[in-house]
Amino acid sequence: MTSVLVTGANKGIGFEFARQYALDGARVYAGCRDPARAEALNALAAAKENLTVHKLDVTIERDIAALADVLNGASLDILVNNAGIGGDLHIYEPATSETFEDVLRTNTIAPVRMALALRTNLEKGDGKIVNISSGRGSHARHRGDGIAYCASKAALNSAMYGLSVLWKDTKLIIVMLAPGVVITDMNPTGRLTPEFSVGAMRDLISRLTTSDNGRYMSYEGKDILW
Numbered sequence: 001m002t003s004v005l006v007t008g009a010n011k012g013i014g015f016e017f018a019r020q021y022a023l024d025g026a027r028v029y030a031g032c033r034d035p036a037r038a039e040a041l042n043a044l045a046a047a048k049e050n051l052t053v054h055k056l057d058v059t060i061e062r063d064i065a066a067l068a069d070v071l072n073g074a075s076l077d078i079l080v081n082n083a084g085i086g087g088d089l090h091i092y093e094p095a096t097s098e099t100f101e102d103v104l105r106t107n108t109i110a111p112v113r114m115a116l117a118l119r120t121n122l123e124k125g126d127g128k129i130v131n132i133s134s135g136r137g138s139h140a141r142h143r144g145d146g147i148a149y150c151a152s153k154a155a156l157n158s159a160m161y162g163l164s165v166l167w168k169d170t171k172l173i174i175v176m177l178a179p180g181v182v183i184t185d186m187n188p189t190g191r192l193t194p195e196f197s198v199g200a201m202r203d204l205i206s207r208l209t210t211s212d213n214g215r216y217m218s219y220e221g222k223d224i225l226w
Contacts, residue, residue, distance in 0.1 A: 001050070002026040003076050003125060005067075007058050007114065008083030010038035012184035013132060016194035017080050019044055020202060022051040031056030031067060031083070058083045058110035068117045075124035078205060081111035082132045086186045088148045089136075095148035107152035112159050115174070122172060128208055130201075131160050133176040133216065140225040157216050157226065164214035173208050176216040177201055178224060192219075 004021045008014035009030035018030040022044060028051040032038050035053045045051045054070060057063045087103035088095040095103070115122075115129050122129065135141050137153030157176045164174040179197045183190035200219045216224050 002078070003029075003074070004078045004080065005029040005031065005071075005076055005118070006080045006082055007031045007056060007110075009053075010034075010041050012186070013179055013182060013194055013198060014080070014082040015041060015044075016198040017082060017202070018051060020195075020198055022048040025050060028052070029054055029067070029071070031058070033057045056083075058114060059105045061113060064110075064113055064117045068121070071118070071121050073124075074121060076118055076121035077126035078128045078130060079114060079118055079122060080130045080132065081114055083110065084132065084152075086149055087146070087152070089146040089186065092145045100148040100151075103148040103152045104155065107149070108155040108159060111156060112163070115160075115163060119167075119172070123170060127170070127172040128205060129160070129163075129172060129174045130205055131156060131174070131176045133157055133178050135178040135180075135218070135224060137176070137178070137216075138224050138226060154226075161214050161216070168213065171210070173210055173213050175208060175212055175214070177204070178216075178218050180219050 004026050006014050006017045009018040010032035018028050022028045031054045035055050041053055045053050054067050056067055084107045087099050111131050133156055134153045136150045137157050160174050160176055180192045181190040182192045182194055182197045197219050204221050
């Protein structure tokens with residue numbers, strides 16, 4: 001049975017990853033900050049015994065450590081680092097220091113901490129670390145808005161590329177995926193449904209090999225300019 005851990009699984013892209021993998025019979029660990037308020041996710045867990053809901057604020061290291069303890073050394077095939085915040089996305093004003101720090105802590109630092117905490121589990125499984133980035137992490141696509149958000153995704157790409165180099169002699173495969181402009185709370189005017197975007201990304205994830213390690217790609221599998 002494929003095992004998958006999804007962060008930020010209570011809504012949007014994260015929920016859709018958890019839902020699709022659970023429906024396909026995978027063992028899904030669904031992390032979210034406030035499980036008591038994750039109604040749709042709890043309903044899914046009630047219907048699918050192969051999915052469990054776990055308290056996980058990715059900015060709190062004790063939450064990450066607690067979830068690693070739950071896995072108790074079990075193998076993990078796929079880590080989907082999805083949790084993220086928009087911060088100043090679509091805002092054409094420099095972010096406050098507080099906003100900048102919150103965005104970097106959630107979008108950049110937390111995924112790295114997740115990968116470090118679960119490295120042993122991943123090395124026992126298929127070892128795919130999938131980071132939900134954004135096309136806005138590309139310098140070539142910068143429009144001048146969302147300075148903190150875009151910087152956080154560019155930094156995520158750089159940090160995870162760094163891990164892909166550091167761990168290049170292992171079986172781990174680290175990629176950064178841009179899901180497209182998906183209809184979510186963060187992008188209510190998006191063009192793609194979560195179902196379509198996640199379906200495309202899951203197909204891409206299923207076909208990853210070590211030759212893909214370190215790539216920054218669209219949900220269609222096309223390389224994105226850094």
